[in-house]
Amino acid sequence: MSKRIDKILVMSSSPTPDGVAQSENAGDGSPMIELSDVAFGYTKARQILSGVTLSVPKGKLVAVMGGSGCGKTTILRLLCGQHAATSGRVKVSGKNIDEMSRDELFSHRRRLGMLFQFGALFTDMTVFENVAFPIREHTDLPEPVLHDLVLMKLNAVGLRGAAHLKPSELSGGMARRVALARTIALDPELVLYDEPFAGLDPISLSIVGQLIRKLNDALGMTSILVTHDIMESLKIVDYIYFIADGKVVAHGDVQTIRQSSDPFVKQFVNGEPDGPVRFHYPAKPLADAFSAGRV
Amino acid sequence: MSAILGWFAGIGERTRGAIARLGFASRFFVAVVKASGSTFTRPRLLIRELYHAGVLSLVIVLMSGLFVGMVLALQGYETLVRFGATEAMGVLVALSLVRELGPVVAGLLFASRAGSAITAEIGLMKTTEQLAAMEVMAVNPIARVVAPRFWAGVISLPFLAALFSTLGIYGGYLVAVKLIGIDGGAFWGQMQAAVDWRYDVMNGVIKSVVFAFAVSLIAVLEGYDATPTAEGVSAATTRTVVTSALAILAIDFVLTVFMFRGSVNG
Ligand SMILES: Nc1ncnc2c1ncn2[C@@H]1O[C@H](COP(=O)(O)OP(=O)(O)OP(=O)(O)O)[C@@H](O)[C@H]1O
Ligand SMILES: [Mg+2]
Numbered sequence: 001m002s003k004r005i006d007k008i009l010v011m012s013s014s015p016t017p018d019g020v021a022q023s024e025n026a027g028d029g030s031p032m033i034e035l036s037d038v039a040f041g042y043t044k045a046r047q048i049l050s051g052v053t054l055s056v057p058k059g060k061l062v063a064v065m066g067g068s069g070c071g072k073t074t075i076l077r078l079l080c081g082q083h084a085a086t087s088g089r090v091k092v093s094g095k096n097i098d099e100m101s102r103d104e105l106f107s108h109r110r111r112l113g114m115l116f117q118f119g120a121l122f123t124d125m126t127v128f129e130n131v132a133f134p135i136r137e138h139t140d141l142p143e144p145v146l147h148d149l150v151l152m153k154l155n156a157v158g159l160r161g162a163a164h165l166k167p168s169e170l171s172g173g174m175a176r177r178v179a180l181a182r183t184i185a186l187d188p189e190l191v192l193y194d195e196p197f198a199g200l201d202p203i204s205l206s207i208v209g210q211l212i213r214k215l216n217d218a219l220g221m222t223s224i225l226v227t228h229d230i231m232e233s234l235k236i237v238d239y240i241y242f243i244a245d246g247k248v249v250a251h252g253d254v255q256t257i258r259q260s261s262d263p264f265v266k267q268f269v270n271g272e273p274d275g276p277v278r279f280h281y282p283a284k285p286l287a288d289a290f291s292a293g294r295v
Numbered sequence: 296m297s298a299i300l301g302w303f304a305g306i307g308e309r310t311r312g313a314i315a316r317l318g319f320a321s322r323f324f325v326a327v328v329k330a331s332g333s334t335f336t337r338p339r340l341l342i343r344e345l346y347h348a349g350v351l352s353l354v355i356v357l358m359s360g361l362f363v364g365m366v367l368a369l370q371g372y373e374t375l376v377r378f379g380a381t382e383a384m385g386v387l388v389a390l391s392l393v394r395e396l397g398p399v400v401a402g403l404l405f406a407s408r409a410g411s412a413i414t415a416e417i418g419l420m421k422t423t424e425q426l427a428a429m430e431v432m433a434v435n436p437i438a439r440v441v442a443p444r445f446w447a448g449v450i451s452l453p454f455l456a457a458l459f460s461t462l463g464i465y466g467g468y469l470v471a472v473k474l475i476g477i478d479g480g481a482f483w484g485q486m487q488a489a490v491d492w493r494y495d496v497m498n499g500v501i502k503s504v505v506f507a508f509a510v511s512l513i514a515v516l517e518g519y520d521a522t523p524t525a526e527g528v529s530a531a532t533t534r535t536v537v538t539s540a541l542a543i544l545a546i547d548f549v550l551t552v553f554m555f556r557g558s559v560n561g
Contacts, residue, residue, distance in 0.1 A: 112431065137439075
């Protein structure tokens with residue numbers, strides 16, 4: 001524990017906006033996360049994922065992108081063991097998550113940080129207590145150390161001054177950043193970010209992007225970043241997966257994606273309305289749905 | 296014919312549902328008890344909930360107790376005066392409160408004041424993924440959120456019931472002695488002579504403890520099991536109040552049957 005704290009103490013708390021720090025300790029390249037042919041549906045009637053295969057090497061920052069409702073959050077939920085895959089394997093550090101015992105799942109989650117899409121801040125606690133929560137629950141740090149640690153995390157997201165506020169007094173983007181500070185409070189080895197950029201202004205967005213990259217490299221984290229922000233992703237991530245119709249439809253490192261001629265990737269990168277990605281949730285043709293169509 | 300069959304099937308379905316629910320409640324109860332260690336080793340969690348469930352319910356419970364006692368005395372006088380037994384007023388007020396009204400009415404008030412609040416709070420924490428967030432942080436939400444609220448309810452209600460009875464007796468005294476003019480010595484003296492500590496008071500305490508377990512379990516269960524939407528939480532809150540009320544009255548009947556001796560001061 002103390003070693004990891006030293007590490008973060010060394011880390012500068014105000015990320016520099018220029019250039020991306022390249023991985024100093026990019027890990028040994030063995031996969032931290034492996035999904036092979038994973039299928040999942042919340043109900044039997046509707047499959048959300050049908051055969052997703054992807055892998056994230058240790059120490060890398062990987063983006064998962066795809067249209068709204070394509071199942072990105074669902075993938076993260078499988079990774080933290082909130083739901084079990086209907087078929088296929090979800091492996092973390094070589095261990096199948098469905099076969100983990102209670103204790104193993106506990107220690108997996110202990111090493112995991114998850115930024116929820118909607119923040120999930122504890123509404124009955126202040127910002128400070130929210131960030132302190134995982135530290136209090138899992139360590140016996142003396143109060144002064146804990147205090148400094150929490151303020152440091154808040155400082156990293158620019159919200160040290162908001163420590164005394166309640167979540168109800170925060171703006172959407174501030175809440176996002178507090179949730180981010182809480183997610184990284186214990187310097188997890190594996191971090192899952194569900195839309196960390198949602199609701200951030202361009203300046204905070206770029207700072208948070210740099211922070212995610214820096215954390216990943218300085219602490220040797222492995223990170224999965226779910227986002228719609230393709231431009232920011234291209235700046236900071238190592239590798240990108242595109243999900244559509246319950247499958248991985250394209251993937252590659254930043255260079256490959258930039259130069260890709262894949263219609264899906266092109267549509268996504270350029271934000272074109274027409275292409276393989278559907279904007280609409282599956283439905284009957286419009287003419288059938290409108291009452292006028294039946295006349 | 297098929298309508299009758301359907302009717303029976305409906306009853307069967309509902310009975311099965313009710314039994315399944317009871318089974319779920321008992322498993323949940325076991326889970327809560329198993330996860331209760333930290334509630335008592337980290338008193339800060341418990342104290343916060345004791346304040347919310349217990350202290351914040353004080354005003355309504357004390358006020359209601361006072362009024363119920365005063366009404367008891369007024370109504371009791373009407374009856375007692377016909378038999379020339381108005382000096383038994385103290386006994387009437389005290390026994391009604393200690394054995395019956397204290398635990399039952401305090402339980403009903405507690406369910407609607409604190410029970411509904413507990414359900415709504417836990418339900419909203421579920422809706423906003425706070426419980427899921429805890430789970431993912433390797434913190435058991437049953438230990439961290441449910442157990443402290445459960446035990447706070449279990450501890451608070453017996454005290455609230457006792458305070459309800461105390462204020463009720465005082466209200467009865469105000470009306471009987473100060474307003475109507477019954478002899479104060481007779482009021483207190485008869486009460487002391489007729490109310491048995493072990494039989495009357497302890498039975499009342501037992502009732503309030505049983506109600507406390509029932510209401511607290513219903514409140515945390517409904518919150519934890521709520522459908523994670525706004526309607527889901529509102530339905531769960533309503534269910535807490537309705538189920539608690541029915542549970543209190545049904546359990547009260549059963550307990551009273553077992554405690555019934557059929558003799559006076561036997
Ligand atoms: N708890 C749930 N119960 C049933 N269906 C769900 C549930 N959560 C999500 N879904 C369905 O699963 C699909 C995928 O949801 P998911 O939240 O993974 O999408 P997403 O890719 O994260 O989308 P977005 O980018 O909008 O957050 C959606 O179509 C949704 O209807
Ligand atoms: Mg999502």
